[in-house]
Amino acid sequence: MSTMTTRRGDRIVYDDLGPEGAPTVLFITGAGPTRADDPITLATAEALAARGIRSFFADRLGRGESTSAGDISLDAQLSAIAELAAVAQAPVILVGHSSGCAIGMLAAPRVPTIAGIVLWEAPLGLFPEGAPAWWSAVRSSIDDGDLEEAVAGYMVGMPPEWLEELKSSPAYPQLVLGWVPDGEALALVEQRGNTDVLAGVTAPVLALTGTETYPGMQETADGIAATAALGSAEQLRGSEHSWDPDAMAERLAQLVHEAL
Template sequence: MSAITTSRGDRIVYDDLGAPGAVTAVFIAGAGPTRAEDPVTLATGEAFAVRGGRAFIPDRIGRGESTSEGPIDLPAQLDAIGALAAEADAPVILIGHSSGCAIALLAAARTPNLAGLVLWEAPLGLFEGGAASWWTNVRRAIEADDLEEAVAHYMVGMPPEWLEELKKSPAYPQVVLGWVPDGEALMEVEERGYRDVLSAVRAPLIAIVGTETFPGMIATADELAAAAPDGVSEQLAGAWHSWEPDAMAERLARLAGVTK
């Protein structure tokens, strides 16, 4: 376990796998589990390190062991990613998962040592009425301190069993407060448009979906790839919004140009 402190004073705790100086994969989780509850990302980071890369797997601000000194919002999350990229002191690949893709998209142009941007099943262009309308409903519920309603609004369109499983967590419903960066990022990316967000990103972009995926995900991946100066869309072994660790590690190793 390693830790850094951002300029705002947030403490980011992360797993550091691999050798210093190697191309570093920085994983950006979506509205999901802590790193301790995410064996898939851990296994991916370990497999990437074995192949000659390095992986940073952080707890998002206010989640797991990472603590916040202020509101958990998009600027704070972008600062955390910037601090991790600077700590790597090497070329960095940002890997966004789900809503973490929107955060990764906005972080990319702020990452001077960016070597690649990998987006796994970005939920963009999929909200009825658009992300701005969806996020307005979530935000209103948060501001009214009706966090259960906020969670329900946030998870509109997701498999109902995901919400039922979340309700068993001791973090429910306060967990939605840590999803503010995701909502703000999804709204900003859709409002600005993919081409504008990606206009300054010269590193390769790979928009990936699983071999079993949800409706609309392939079209979104294709649109993101087409909007990037250097983009491709691909399918990779995975299902239910999760990738196969070895397959993802191998793809990251090819992108990074490392192999052992």
Template sequence: MSAVESVVTGAGDRVVFDRHGAAGAPAALFIAGAGPTRADDPVTTETARLLAERGFQALVHDRVGRGESATAGPISLERELDAIAALADSAAAPVVLVGHSSGCAIAMLAAARVERLAGLVLWEAPLGLFTAGAPDWWAGVERHLDAGELEQAVAAYMVDMPPEWLEQLRQSPDYPELVLSWIPDGRALAAVESEGAAASLASLDVPVLAVVGTETFPGMAAAADAIAAAAPHGASEELAGAWHSWDPEAMAARLAVMLEG
């Protein structure tokens, strides 16, 4: 069972989401990385559906500035954190934040705002993987944004990623304006690297699970181990998945174990 709903955040943004399962059941709140809307992310939707079949709740939203949560102009990190807090409140239950890629850094920063936080699951967080470090990388992207050079900003954002990903983005009807909703991702990655993962995780008295796929990019496993070491209740694991995407059945089963407490 799923339903399309919306929340209005403290910043006044309307965020549209799919609620799989019933409000009040233990919940997973998925936080996408740069780019995806829920309409073009079938892996997360299938994972959410499988969790609902197990009696849990799963929330899949269009991040601020994307899809049905569209709004004009640049999106700040603060607005995205407000959205996560509002969505978590709507669950009316304990919530596990499930970050994907740069969404992991956003989840880490949002954790303190979730009153009934039950845990973090962080899939392939790209921390420590930028050639000159995330703060320098993001400063370069921001220089293009400040100059209104959106195509150059997209290219700068994607600099260490597979070139075919950039070519796919260029086919999007939202290119290059889509980069305006990536601002929270870049600022979150830069902030977490600058301050250190422990600054976001050391005070969390909940499980923090850093996960990588069975086929993944160089450095991802080491990044997961570092995250696990920074959290009081941290662990790192390998889960079925390939090239930055998890297997829905495997992820749903692992999330169910965490939601069962």
């Protein structure tokens, strides 16, 4: 376990796997997971380390062992990612999962050593009334102090068993406060559009979906690939919104070698 303190005073706890100075993969999880309950990302990081590639797997701001010195805002989250990337002192590939994709897209311009962006099943363009309207309703519930309604609103369209599982968490319903950067990022990326968000990104952008995925995910991946300067979309072994660790590690290792 490693720790980093941001300029704002946030304490970021992360696993640092692989050789120091090597090209680094920085994982950006979506809403919810912590290092302690995300064995798939950990297994992927371990498989990359075995291939001589360094990985940073952090608890997101205000989650798990990472603490926030102030509001858990999108800007604070983007700054924390950029400062963690700088610790690598090497080329960095950002890997976003779910809503972490939108955060990764927005964080990329802040990482001078960016060598690539990998986006796993970005939930963009999938909200019936659009992400800005969806997030506005969730944000309103948070501002009103109705955190249970905020969690339910955030989970709209997702499998109902996911919400029931969340209700058993000791952090429920306050956990929604850690999802603020995710909601803000999804709304902002949809508002600005993929083309504008990725305009300054000259590194490869790889949009991935599982071989078993949810409706609309493949179309979103294709759309991201079409708007990036060096964009591509592929399917990779995976299901239930998660990737297969060995398959992902192999594809990331290939991307590292191609980028460098």
